[in-house]
């Protein structure tokens with residue numbers, strides 16, 4: 001077993017998390033109706049914690065199945081990689097000290113060391129060994145001359161001109177990549193293709209990962225049609241469930257598609273109370289602005305601990321966050337609003353101690369829903385997954401055109417990044433930025449991030465871009 005248990009064992013009964021009111025009270029100047037992106041982010045840092053404790057059962061998976069998962073424990077290297085000094089080149093291995101004399105070096109070729117074989121015989125002074133890339137360097141040989149730098153003018157001998165090499169050149173040292181007994185990969189690492197390769201290089205066939213996060217999602221609105229339903233006047237097909245499916249699947253979470261819920265308080269309540277016990281997080285879309293049919297707010301206040309935000313951003317201004325406390329998750333088993341319970345906490349389901357299942361109520365406009373997901377929900381879910389991966393850095397690109405922008409809100413404009421003739425990144429807007437235009441999201445390969453205090457952008461000025469990379 002080469003995985004170290006967590007240094008500080010996970011608390012099986014985590015402390016109750018902070019309520020919305022408590023987080024709000026601790027954030028200076030918090031105003032849910034006028035929140036900057038940075039303030040919303042700070043709030044979510046307080047609200048969202050890694051899914052931990054008894055329910056965060058880890059599982060042992062074969063390497064391929066572990067792609068995209070989060071490592072549950074530090075992996076201690078059982079062997080060094082590479083396991084032995086070896087040659088970085090096809091060439092001739094020799095003891096490099098005579099190179100220091102600065103004279104041509106004439107060496108007799110004593111034999112051939114092939115990769116995967118061990119050359120056991122000792123070499124005499126003035127001898128070298130023909131060697132293949134990756135072949136073990138016998139003791140005493142510390143330098144390799146690539147075969148194209150060695151002159152083979154006489155049968156069975158090579159000559160190396162002075163000044164071409166230093167002693168130690170083209171030697172790969174044992175353990176230069178990973179050292180036996182040291183942490184090779186820390187818990188919280190996202191298992192990328194490179195991480196799978198690294199684990200495989202240690203000879204590890206399986207790895208302990210955190211269980212997949214479960215995320216339930218549904219769309220709301222009487223005008224929303226599911227695929228297969230006939231088109232009708234005033235109605236639109238549900239696209240948000242499909243973008244969410246894609247975004248969540250790319251993130252490696254287990255998705256629970258709960259369909260479309262009509263604008264009816266009882267139906268919304270039933271859907272939320274059905275989703276809460278089976279999911280770590282619920283994502284809804286629609287019904288978070290001020291429309292007459294926006295029952296989600298009232299409903300959420302009734303069964304959860306919720307905040308309704310107007311964020312100084314575009315798109316994605318309205319958003320709801322909080323926790324739903326389903327009856328099954330309450331310590332007293334009674335319905336009603338969530339909150340502190342005097343009953344003794346149980347470890348059976350950490351969600352009770354965490355105060356319920358997280359809820360993200362995204363705006364209904366299709367682009368707004370995607371942007372809110374990328375800016376707030378994706379980082380929150382990564383945090384819940386226990387990922388320690390830092391947020392992807394923004395890319396700096398030159399705007400090929402002037403962009404309108406009002407200071408006092410963050411704008412995320414859909415953009416196409418390309419390589420300018422001078423080789424540096426440039427970006428152009430996809431044009432009309434209406435928050436219902438999914439076609440522009442398809443054309444884009446990133447979001448141009450126009451920060452809170454920034455004013456209009458002139459053509460030729462640098463802007464930040466959030467590349468879609470593998471997220472979209």
Ligand SMILES: Nc1nc2c(c(=O)[nH]1)N[C@H]1C(S)=C(S)[C@@H](COP(=O)(O)OP(=O)(O)OC[C@H]3O[C@@H](n4cnc5c(N)ncnc54)[C@H](O)[C@@H]3O)O[C@H]1N2
Nearest residue numbers: 219221237238239240286287288289317363364365366368
């Ligand atoms: N008087 C105001 N009106 C609006 C405001 C405001 O501040 N004051 N905010 C606007 C902004 S910004 C947004 S964003 C939207 C968000 O509204 P809702 O979250 O309540 O979303 P809905 O009204 O339900 O839908 C908005 C729009 O999106 C379409 N939609 C909804 N769900 C889907 C789906 N699953 N698939 C495809 N399209 C969907 C829906 O038909 C509407 O056209 O509010 C503005 N209004």
Ligand code: MOO
Nearest residue numbers: 315316317368435
């Ligand atoms: O802010 Mo809304 O998000 O314009 O679509």
